[in-house]
Amino acid sequence: MATAHIESKKEDIAPIVLMPGDPLRAKYIAENFLEDAKLINTVRNMFGYTGYYKGKRITVFASGMGIPSIGIYSYELFKFYDVEKIIRIGTSGSFHPTIKLLDVILTEGSYCKTYFDQLLDGNNIDYIEANHSLNEKIQKTAKNSHIPLKIGKTITSDVFDLYADSKEEFRKNFPNEDFLAVEMEAFGLFYIAKKLGKEASCLMTVVDSLYDKRSLTSEERQISLNQMISLALNSCL
Numbered sequence: 001m002a003t004a005h006i007e008s009k010k011e012d013i014a015p016i017v018l019m020p021g022d023p024l025r026a027k028y029i030a031e032n033f034l035e036d037a038k039l040i041n042t043v044r045n046m047f048g049y050t051g052y053y054k055g056k057r058i059t060v061f062a063s064g065m066g067i068p069s070i071g072i073y074s075y076e077l078f079k080f081y082d083v084e085k086i087i088r089i090g091t092s093g094s095f096h097p098t099i100k101l102l103d104v105i106l107t108e109g110s111y112c113k114t115y116f117d118q119l120l121d122g123n124n125i126d127y128i129e130a131n132h133s134l135n136e137k138i139q140k141t142a143k144n145s146h147i148p149l150k151i152g153k154t155i156t157s158d159v160f161d162l163y164a165d166s167k168e169e170f171r172k173n174f175p176n177e178d179f180l181a182v183e184m185e186a187f188g189l190f191y192i193a194k195k196l197g198k199e200a201s202c203l204m205t206v207v208d209s210l211y212d213k214r215s216l217t218s219e220e221r222q223i224s225l226n227q228m229i230s231l232a233l234n235s236c237l
Helices: 023-033 068-079 116-121 130-143 166-174 186-197 220-233
Strands: 016-019 035-041 046-052 056-061 087-096 104-111 125-127 148-158 182-183 199-207
Touching: 016 104, 023 035, 023 046, 023 056, 023 220, 056 199, 068 087, 068 116, 068 186, 087 130, 087 186, 104 130, 104 186, 104 220, 116 130, 116 186, 125 186, 130 199, 130 220, 148 186, 182 220, 186 199, 199 220
Parallel strands: 016 056, 016 087, 087 199, 104 148, 148 182
Antiparallel strands: 035 046, 046 056, 087 182, 104 125, 104 199
């Protein structure tokens, strides 16, 4: 079985998928966290791997950047490959004063101004929640692993916020609420999951902030990402 964007056979893909945006991060996870990992997709260099983590069969599949890209891959994985759960693992920015660089955030729900939902099936919503059950598993795993976790609403944007001419004008486009982070994919993933009766969550490591101007070393960044990856993997067990 293959789709327009995935060349894998149905049996190649596990019911649980971790979804980083970057194909090379999918490769990194497969090589450093999974056992017996096999490359199961190379179409458009959107790498997918299936292997075992502590005996649990898991697929890691890249989403690319933005709602259109994650919308395609999550739809095909849920609809045609019988995937039941997807946890997005990515990076984010933040303009919340209490959020620091390298904080790990679990999204309660995502606010987005987009036509994605209207074009897909005629709906018109601005906010959609992550799956409560999957989020509870992640929170419990974080607590048992002594991993600090910030939990709250986030923003999904069609524009990379650092490139906006004015951060103040960018922020005015969203409600006056305490959004913890801004990224570019979660709304699309949550919307597809809810539409198809599946489960989806989003974990993010904060890598840029208006209130924390430290310059991160590559080692600092990788250690924090590894912590987030491990949390997501252990939440799948």
